[in-house]
Amino acid sequence: MAQRQSFQIGTGLFILLGFAALAYLATQTTSVANYSQGDSYMIKARFTNVGQLKLRAPVKIAGVRVGSVAGVVLEPERLDALVTLSIDKRYDKIPDDSAAAVFTSGLLGDQYVALQPGGSPDVFKNGDEVVLTQSSMQLEELIGKYLVGQGDSKPPAGKGDDAKPAAKP
Amino acid sequence: MSTARTSSRFTDALAQIGACGIFLFRIFAAVPRSLRYFKETIRQIWFVGAMSLTIIMTCGLFIGAVLGLQLYDVLSRFGSAAMSGTVVALALYRELGPVVTALLFAGRAGTSITAEVGLMRATDQIAAMEMMAVDPLAYVVAPRFLAGIVAMPALVCIFNALAILGAHVVCVSWLGLDNGTFWSNMTASVDVWTDVINGVWKSVAFGAVCTLIASFQGYTTAPTSEGVAYATTRTVVFSSIATLALDFVMTAFLM
Amino acid sequence: MGYASRMTAPVAHNAEAASADPLIRIRGLSTVLNGKTIFDKVDLDIPRGGVTAVMGPSGTGKTTLMRHITGQLAPDAGEVWVDGRNVVTLDRAALFALREKIGYLFQNSALLTDYSVFENVAFPLRQHLRLPEVVLRNLVLTKLQAVGLRGAVDLMPHELSGGMMRRVALARAIVRDPMLIIYDEPFVGLDPIALNQIVKLIRTLSETLGITSILVAHELSAVRRVADHIYLLAGGKIAAYGTPEELERGDTPWTEQFFTGAADGPVPFQYPAPDYAVELGLAEARR
Numbered sequence: 096m097a098q099r100q101s102f103q104i105g106t107g108l109f110i111l112l113g114f115a116a117l118a119y120l121a122t123q124t125t126s127v128a129n130y131s132q133g134d135s136y137m138i139k140a141r142f143t144n145v146g147q148l149k150l151r152a153p154v155k156i157a158g159v160r161v162g163s164v165a166g167v168v169l170e171p172e173r174l175d176a177l178v179t180l181s182i183d184k185r186y187d188k189i190p191d192d193s194a195a196a197v198f199t200s201g202l203l204g205d206q207y208v209a210l211q212p213g214g215s216p217d218v219f220k221n222g223d224e225v226v227l228t229q230s231s232m233q234l235e236e237l238i239g240k241y242l243v244g245q246g247d248s249k250p251p252a253g254k255g256d257d258a259k260p261a262a263k264p
Numbered sequence: 265m266s267t268a269r270t271s272s273r274f275t276d277a278l279a280q281i282g283a284c285g286i287f288l289f290r291i292f293a294a295v296p297r298s299l300r301y302f303k304e305t306i307r308q309i310w311f312v313g314a315m316s317l318t319i320i321m322t323c324g325l326f327i328g329a330v331l332g333l334q335l336y337d338v339l340s341r342f343g344s345a346a347m348s349g350t351v352v353a354l355a356l357y358r359e360l361g362p363v364v365t366a367l368l369f370a371g372r373a374g375t376s377i378t379a380e381v382g383l384m385r386a387t388d389q390i391a392a393m394e395m396m397a398v399d400p401l402a403y404v405v406a407p408r409f410l411a412g413i414v415a416m417p418a419l420v421c422i423f424n425a426l427a428i429l430g431a432h433v434v435c436v437s438w439l440g441l442d443n444g445t446f447w448s449n450m451t452a453s454v455d456v457w458t459d460v461i462n463g464v465w466k467s468v469a470f471g472a473v474c475t476l477i478a479s480f481q482g483y484t485t486a487p488t489s490e491g492v493a494y495a496t497t498r499t500v501v502f503s504s505i506a507t508l509a510l511d512f513v514m515t516a517f518l519m
Numbered sequence: 520m521g522y523a524s525r526m527t528a529p530v531a532h533n534a535e536a537a538s539a540d541p542l543i544r545i546r547g548l549s550t551v552l553n554g555k556t557i558f559d560k561v562d563l564d565i566p567r568g569g570v571t572a573v574m575g576p577s578g579t580g581k582t583t584l585m586r587h588i589t590g591q592l593a594p595d596a597g598e599v600w601v602d603g604r605n606v607v608t609l610d611r612a613a614l615f616a617l618r619e620k621i622g623y624l625f626q627n628s629a630l631l632t633d634y635s636v637f638e639n640v641a642f643p644l645r646q647h648l649r650l651p652e653v654v655l656r657n658l659v660l661t662k663l664q665a666v667g668l669r670g671a672v673d674l675m676p677h678e679l680s681g682g683m684m685r686r687v688a689l690a691r692a693i694v695r696d697p698m699l700i701i702y703d704e705p706f707v708g709l710d711p712i713a714l715n716q717i718v719k720l721i722r723t724l725s726e727t728l729g730i731t732s733i734l735v736a737h738e739l740s741a742v743r744r745v746a747d748h749i750y751l752l753a754g755g756k757i758a759a760y761g762t763p764e765e766l767e768r769g770d771t772p773w774t775e776q777f778f779t780g781a782a783d784g785p786v787p788f789q790y791p792a793p794d795y796a797v798e799l800g801l802a803e804a805r806r
């Protein structure tokens with residue numbers, strides 16, 4: 096009987112270990128880990144093209160993750176992409192004239208939203224919209240333009256050059 | 265002459281597959297009755313799952329380490345060494361974890377199931393149960409089948425976790441990849457549902473197939489020493505083939 | 520063929536005379552396994568109480584007959600009545616209900632390797648009855664005492680000798696007080712002491728508990744001491760039936776060969792083969 100009991104305890108431990116491993120894999124090594132741990136607030140940004148930007152992609156300032164993409168939808172009237180960014184509460188001092196851009200990590204990596212801090216004394220609050228945005232740079236678009244001699248119209252590194260006011264006041 | 269032999273071997277194989285399928289249905293029918301012997305299922309999870317932990321954990325660690333090593337080297341040729349962790353994780357969760365674990369499982373637990381059930385057949389223990397009005401399918405086979413279905417996903421998750429650890433040790437501690445880069449690239453690209461959970465589904469299917477083949481071979485073995493030895497060999501061969509074939513089919517459907 | 524069928528008629532008559540209400544009544548049993556005729560319209564009765572031995576040359580289907588009686592194997596034709604029910608037509612549940620009343624001692628004991636002696640004997644009880652642990656323990660110990668192995672209660676099967684394993688299996692077979700117990704070759708591979716212990720047990724169980732026993736065996740000397748009646752099977756037929764004394768008189772070629780152990784006779788020394796001379800290529804020369 097005691098022998099049977101030890102089987103049951105051992106089996107319980109084994110199954111528990113399996114679940115622990117699954118929980119570890121699911122929360123620590125996947126995009127679930129990018130869900131903000133604490134409270135967050137939402138800001139919006141419009142882009143003419145978001146490229147391959149996915150849900151839960153990171154939002155970074157100076158390369159440090161401050162939040163994640165909470166939603167990507169097409170706005171039916173203006174036909175541009177409305178991206179909702181979820182920013183951790185502890186980063187509540189982001190100037191409201193900051194610019195948002197969709198970048199690619201490395202040559203082939205995933206895309207993320209980078210915030211370029213501005214100089215305004217006011218800060219983003221829940222529901223605010225980012226005015227200055229820069230769309231994703233499509234590699235094929237760049238190459239195409241370069242080949243037909245129009246490479247100067249959109250310099251690859253020119254941040255903010257084609258930034259446009261996304262919303263008219 | 266030779267075509268006749270080939271065709272008879274082909275029909276033999278077909279008959280085997282058919283018998284195995286019927287056996288699966290008989291197991292399904294026996295599962296409700298086997299709930300009476302729930303303790304037996306617990307015991308089998310211990311033998312089939314927990315007893316395979318050592319080999320699974322050791323192999324997981326080494327496979328993760330070698331993947332880290334290889335991918336770091338290959339990816340740094342494209343300047344993407346930072347993606348090493350990501351590629352290791354994706355390769356593991358989607359393919360290597362479930363498949364390698366299933367192959368190891370077939371060798372470790374599958375053979376022991378075949379030998380055990382085959383020996384019970386050879387020494388009339390199965391017949392004795394029938395004579396004691398105990399359904400051997402419900403008492404012997406179904407608990408092992410359920411145990412395989414429960415144990416395999418747990419083993420795969422543990423295998424994957426150890427493999428990630430192995431890759432981390434190699435890439436970060438040894439080759440000097442930045443710790444933050446390793447994890448943040450991984451978390452940015454790996455999705456819970458399409459990668460981790462799909463792998464778990466695969467492992468459930470592999471667990472069912474491996475234990476089905478193992479217990480079928482044991483249950484239908486010729487009741488002699490040679491018969492059991494031959495059945496054990498066939499368990500490994502058929503389980504491996506079935507796992508890889510099923511992997512292809514499931515990948516095609518899950519993608 | 521004609522000779523064998525002549526033999527069966529008086530035999531069946533004999534069997535019916537032995538008991539008006541036999542526990543087992545087999546009629547017209549025919550079985551073909553792998554193209555080989557095992558039984559050819561066999562009629563057979565086993566009376567209630569006492570020990571009935573089934574003997575015969577190897578491969579005549581003695582074990583197959585037991586498998587028909589317990590419903591493990593369905594015959595190609597015929598009826599197998601056990602305790603008033605036709606086994607052939609029973610569904611699984613009814614068959615299991617019947618088997619609960621039958622003890623079966625397998626040739627190789629068939630103890631469950633994973634369980635101790637105690638758990639092996641307790642197995643049928645645990646599976647079918649919800650007994651308090653104390654009652655179950657007493658029952659198991661009683662049966663183990665009956666086979667003289669109460670001291671081995673905590674051993675594992677692999678720690679037992681062949682004779683002890685068979686006695687444990689016997690304790691397991693009688694633990695639910697069956698109406699019928701089938702001994703399938705219980706004497707094979709035993710030393711004289713263990714053999715005598717089993718002989719004594721079979722006799723004691725039959726006399727004290729009134730269990731009907733069927734004994735499948737070859738060992739004449741042992742069978743002579745326990746059996747009340749003997750069936751001699753040969754060539755898919757019942758070659759002889761009677762008490763040990765009657766059969767020993769050997770008034771048919773079958774019984775004579777079997778009881779004297781002659782190497783050649785109705786059971787040929789030569790396995791059926793094509794003509795020797797033809798196979799050696801001498802037939803042409805001879806012709």
